[in-house]
Amino acid sequence: MSDKQAIVSGLIDEWRVLEELLEPLDEEQWLTPSALPGWTVHDVVAHIIGTELMLLGEQPPHTGLDPHTLAHVRNEIGAFNEQWVESMRRDSASTMLARFKEVTGKRAQALAAATDEEWNAPAMGPLGMTTYGGFMHIRLFDCWMHELDIRDAVDQPRTEATDRDRLGMQQLCASLGYAVGKLGKAPAGSRVAFELTGALPQRIYVAVDGRATVVDALDGPETIGIRLDSWLFVRLCGGRTKADRHLDEVELSGDVKAAKHIAEHLAFTI
Structure with missing residues (x-):
């Protein structure tokens, strides 16, 4: 399996696991605080949805919030993320889950259709210039970390190792x-x-x-x-x-x- 195939497969698998993790949660569990300052499970999912929407070409809606006034926002990436989070803060759990499925479904189609040229093209990632494929490895790592955040918040740990863990650890150790x-x-x-x-x-x-x-x-x-x-x-x-x-x-x-x-x-x- 090529690096491209492994990363695409791992990212799509991560979205599937997140969907299965979120499906049975009730409204109260969605509002459980996570290990990330200022964010609940709901906010973590909003961040994931927002980032994938950005990769589909959308921009966060204007919310009227100045994210720089929030104590947990430390940089411009954090401020950008917070606009997505704020835009979905009043959405119900069922609405969030449906949107998560819709957005990740579209992104899975886009990843499957990406050519090798597009995969290897230069792209701006959260850590600076990389390739589109490099950015997708970071996306897998980010979603993988947020799966851990959600599991910790709702007390649903896992112990088994998977291919996406290997890819997540690879990005972490870099x-x-x-x-x-x-x-x-x-x-x-x-x-x-x-x-x-x-x-x-x-x-x-x-x-x-x-x-x-x-x-x-x-x-x-x-x-x-x-x-x-x-x-x-x-x-x-x-x-x-x-x-x-x-x-x-x-x-x-x-x-x-x-x-x-x-x-x-x-x-x-x-």
């Missing part, structure tokens, strides 16, 4: 060097190993030589070790929780002081 070096301030020369346990077990290595870079293997002894559950790792990187709430769930080794600082500064998502 920015881990930034988290370790820029945010975590790992000392020069560090060799960092993350050992993830649970549903998505794997080892991830970061070498710090001038800049921190994710590598396939360390070229020397491990100097910093961080061992934790894979879903906790995802939540920390996504800023959904903080390491100081999970001190008994994170094992640190080597330069423990540096390891603790990295674990406390993994959050890098926008």
Whole structure:
């Protein structure tokens, strides 16, 4: 399976899973606060719908809201997202679910029809210039993270690993060097190993030589070790929780002081 096929299949599958997750929720559950400041489950879904509508060529309707006045809006992307969220805030759960199905259905058709030329064409993504295909990988990651947000809010966890988890983790780990070096301030020369346990077990290595870079293997002894559950790792990187709430769930080794600082500064998502 090509990268294009894997990402398209993974994104469409993610929408299907979200639909199945949302279908049985009642109005009260849709209004449950999520781990994202200021957002309920309803708002999370509105954000997903809004982004996919944007990719279909639509712009958010004028709501009269100045999103910059909201404490949880930290940048222009957040302000843009909030316009979509505000425009749907009064819609019922049934209306939201129907709209989600309609919009993701149209997007699935657009993805299936995309040529290789369109897939590889330059495109502006949330992190800067990429390709359209690169942006779709980010879309899969974003929806995957929001599935976790909704599951946490309504207490419907899952533990099984799927292909979309592999693609989500792949996108997550692409920015881990930034988290370790820029945010975590790992000392020069560090060799960092993350050992993830649970549903998505794997080892991830970061070498710090001038800049921190994710590598396939360390070229020397491990100097910093961080061992934790894979879903906790995802939540920390996504800023959904903080390491100081999970001190008994994170094992640190080597330069423990540096390891603790990295674990406390993994959050890098926008």
